[in-house]
Amino acid sequence: MFYQILQKIPFRDAYFPEERKKQTFPKKNYLFLLITLSSAITFQAVAQKVTLLQILEEGKQNYPFLKAKQAEIKGAESRVKSVKTDYLPSFIVQDQYTFSTGNSVNGAFLPNEGSALSPSGGIRTENIYKGTFGSFTTAMVDWKVFNFGKVNANVKAAQADINRTQADYENELFQHQVRIVDAYLVLLINQKLVEAQRQNLERALVFKQVTDAAVESGMRPGVDSSLAGAEFAKARLLLLESRRAEKVQRLRLSELSGHLEDSIQVDTMRFYSQLPVTVNSENTFLKNPALLFSQSQIDASYVRSQAVRKSFLPSISLTAAGWGRGSGVSNTDNSYRTDFGSGVNYQVYNYLFGLSTRWNLTSILKVRNDYKAEQFQVERFKEIFNTQKIQLDRQSREAQMQLELSLEQAKLTPIQLEAAHTAFNQAEARYESGLTDLFTLAQSVTTLNRAEVDSFITNGNVWRALLMKAAASGDLSLFLNQLK
Numbered sequence: 001m002f003y004q005i006l007q008k009i010p011f012r013d014a015y016f017p018e019e020r021k022k023q024t025f026p027k028k029n030y031l032f033l034l035i036t037l038s039s040a041i042t043f044q045a046v047a048q049k050v051t052l053l054q055i056l057e058e059g060k061q062n063y064p065f066l067k068a069k070q071a072e073i074k075g076a077e078s079r080v081k082s083v084k085t086d087y088l089p090s091f092i093v094q095d096q097y098t099f100s101t102g103n104s105v106n107g108a109f110l111p112n113e114g115s116a117l118s119p120s121g122g123i124r125t126e127n128i129y130k131g132t133f134g135s136f137t138t139a140m141v142d143w144k145v146f147n148f149g150k151v152n153a154n155v156k157a158a159q160a161d162i163n164r165t166q167a168d169y170e171n172e173l174f175q176h177q178v179r180i181v182d183a184y185l186v187l188l189i190n191q192k193l194v195e196a197q198r199q200n201l202e203r204a205l206v207f208k209q210v211t212d213a214a215v216e217s218g219m220r221p222g223v224d225s226s227l228a229g230a231e232f233a234k235a236r237l238l239l240l241e242s243r244r245a246e247k248v249q250r251l252r253l254s255e256l257s258g259h260l261e262d263s264i265q266v267d268t269m270r271f272y273s274q275l276p277v278t279v280n281s282e283n284t285f286l287k288n289p290a291l292l293f294s295q296s297q298i299d300a301s302y303v304r305s306q307a308v309r310k311s312f313l314p315s316i317s318l319t320a321a322g323w324g325r326g327s328g329v330s331n332t333d334n335s336y337r338t339d340f341g342s343g344v345n346y347q348v349y350n351y352l353f354g355l356s357t358r359w360n361l362t363s364i365l366k367v368r369n370d371y372k373a374e375q376f377q378v379e380r381f382k383e384i385f386n387t388q389k390i391q392l393d394r395q396s397r398e399a400q401m402q403l404e405l406s407l408e409q410a411k412l413t414p415i416q417l418e419a420a421h422t423a424f425n426q427a428e429a430r431y432e433s434g435l436t437d438l439f440t441l442a443q444s445v446t447t448l449n450r451a452e453v454d455s456f457i458t459n460g461n462v463w464r465a466l467l468m469k470a471a472a473s474g475d476l477s478l479f480l481n482q483l484k
Helices: 028-046 052-062 064-087 150-216 222-257 289-310 340-344 361-432 438-473 477-483
Strands: 090-100 132-146 315-327 346-358
Touching: 052 064, 052 150, 052 222, 052 477, 064 150, 090 340, 132 340, 150 222, 150 289, 150 438, 222 438, 289 361, 315 340, 361 438, 438 477
Parallel strands: none
Antiparallel strands: 090 132, 132 315, 315 346
16 A cells, blocks of 8 residues: 555665775865865755645646546536436427438338338339428427436436545545655655765765875875775765765655656755654544545445446336428329429428337346446455455554654664764774774774764654554644644
8 A cells, every 4th residue: 555655765775885996086076076065055055945735735736647536526527417417308309301202002111220211102003203302390309207216326326436536536645645745755864865975975085185195294004095095985976876866856756746857955844853753543544545435436336236227127208299291292182393392391290299118128138237247346346445454454553663663763863873973083083193093994984974874864764654654544634743
């Protein structure tokens, strides 16, 4: 469910790869690197920052897939209006002008598929092939005044489809908001990792310069310069990797907002100034939009099955009609007139009133099978509902456990960071006094960098664990209320 929405939480090992091959970094690139870092900092400071709530609103208003779901709702609403027109009587008018012969014999006939040719005409021993003009105008009302609830069933099915499309939209909106919040948090983590790797690079640059000066003066062996160069190169690679991840995450977040851009800047808000408190929400997953959507599918399928079952029932219609007919053959002396005016003038008029019943008895075979098919669909959606219910129950409990453990980890990282700072300061002092080698100092730098990265990731993971809890519960306010 929502685990497919959230990104994989970044692991510390991704920022501390195995030892790379030692390499030196040309001094002429120092100035270029510092200028690049300074430009990046200046650009970030100038760019306008947006808050999480602003991103959520932009995503809701602009994301194309959500607009597609809204269009589906409007389409379902139009279908309800269309079905309701079945309550109205059908009123059909037609007017035709023809040029034909009028030969006929007694006897019945079957109409051609889709067309019925009128056999009316004079009955004679010989055929007269002289054509005449004719006219025929009709107006007919057919009103199904009683249909045993068939129209009501169709209207209910259409209204149930509106509820289904609305629940589908609400579910997709919720899942999309969860994706936005997660992308926002991951971007904040990546920003902090860039900051940590930038500080690490600055330390490596200072050590590189100090070590090179000590080697040139003969106070340190030449191998120290090589080691310092390798550590500097590794620090630069880590910074480049963290910046790459940050830029990718900016694109992902801007995509979810509906406006693709690679310069979006986000506000850290309270995510790094405080930690959330634990939230106990028992069985709130029952209101999860995913479950509500599954329930709406069950309801819509059941109502459709009832509409299918009632489609077998008959209809009783009130019928009224009136018509007039003209012909070039006179109804008084059977004379032929070939001019158009004689054919279009009406010679006879008729009307009709009646009550008719239509019932296709053999359709019961098709209706019965269609009804069974819809019943199986109802069972299918019920089992999907039960599956999602079990998954959300498990995910809710797991998210609560993740939140509690993440909070415990976040309480330990300041201790780790303070110890790493102390170890680094001691190693730096011992190295400057000649009591230890550069390898030991490099280890303390790596430990400090790891502690800084851990502090940022752990803090971010607490908020992501809370997001997981809110996603499983189906209530994003459990997360957003912590920011007020």
